């Protein structure tokens with residue numbers, strides 16, 4: 001057993017542990033399954049991509065990246081395509097075939113991955129505080145690192161392996177997107193890690209990922225979002241109804257939060273029998289993750305950090321519209337109570 005990692009640790013301290021672990025177990029870790037959370041975001045994808053590269057280059061460990069759900073958001077699809085990230089939809093037999101599983105940007109107990117509940121993971125690398133101690137051989141959870149891929153990037157830098165441009169670009173974008181362009185990077189080592197990988201990045205590719213061409217369905221959803229938006233004090237809410245991809249819900253909440261009269265934005269969207277939720281806030285003292293966990297029936301259905309929270313729960317397929325609406329409005333009124341909005345105010349059309 002190694003010593004616990006100190007409270008004032010940097011991402012490099014976690015990265016050292018990762019390198020030691022890979023070194024010590026290099027003969028037994030192949031083949032490794034690398035599992036990001038469902039509907040992986042840029043941070044999860046780049047952490048997986050970086051871990052795969054590090055394991056292969058430095059330790060000769062072979063691995064496969066597989067995820068639940070789909071990659072929906074346009075930026076994320078552009079990222080996977082342009083940077084040729086070898087991420088595959090999870091196959092039913094993957095958990096049988098792979099004895100070694102590394103979870104990145106998620107944990108065995110989280111509901112946002114299909115990892116079998118009773119099983120012990122090989123490795124957990126994450127930035128989200130644990131609800132319970134993860135069942136894993138090695139746990140690297142650094143809630144202050146801004147993005148999970150910061151730990152992986154640090155490991156690559158420490159191991160002094162050459163970082164190819166497409167990996168460096170993925171890591172840079174992963175850090176940017178999880179920290180709101182470094183706005184939420186509270187530790188100097190996070191910014192330093194970003195600058196180190198940026199140095200190796202393909203700036204043209206990065207710009208193309210950040211401003212991808214958007215489909216018609218994107219604008220259809222955007223217009224519905226704006227039309228349906230209601231506002232009460234500084235809370236703006238929009239129920240999007242059926243969405244093509246669940247990431248759209250988070251993206252619309254982010255859009256709404258840029259409204260100068262809003263400091264909280266909440267969106268819902270219906271996708272394959274589940275209601276997907278996204279909460280965003282610009283209040284520096286807020287805990288969006290806690291707020292969202294408080295308003296859903298089971299706290300396990302939601303998660304997040306200070307400024308960002310998301311979740312989903314099953315409503316059911318072929319359920320009547322009224323049932324969906326009822327769920328949406330229940331969440332909305334619980335949110336009003338939870339944020340202690342004045343009783344003398346009411347929701348009005350936002351635009």
Ligand SMILES: [Mn+2]
Nearest residue numbers: 043105148178
């Ligand atoms: Mn993350």
